[in-house]
Amino acid sequence: MSRPLQDAPVPVRQRLSAAWGALMFCYLYGDYFGLYTPGKLKGMLAGEGPLGAYSEGSLVGVSLMMAVPALMVLGALLLPARLCRWLNVLLGMAYTAIMLLTLPGARPYYLVLGAIEIVLSLSIAVIALRWPRARA
Secondary structure, three states: OOOOOOOOOOOHHHHHHHHHHHHHHHHHHHHHHHOOOOOHHHHHHOOEEOOEEOOHHHHHHHHHHHHHHHHHHHHHHHOOHHHHHHHHHHHHHHHHHHHHHHOOOOOHHHHHHHHHHHHHHHHHHHHHHOOOOOOO
């Protein structure tokens, strides 16, 4: 008979970093799959995006919004604990709200990825809220 495997606990920073990475991959796949929807590429070539006509401002805004998860993969590992905790709570809730706002009228593939993204972003906030305290 085999002995049970030892299952070491995963530190909170690593769990947060992994969750941000998974969230980012879901965003990337959702955007990639969106390229296959009828008329999407034609609209892109005409300068139209999900927020209307492309502008430098809208592209910078969306770029900043999409850079945050990538930066939080690293930030979850390197930021001071107090700042890291509250940024994860705040950003986890903000990205949950963003996803909830983008779901109405979405295609089935986007609804599936959106549901996963909501679970991941809420998990980030919950993991951060439950951050263990130092022993006195």
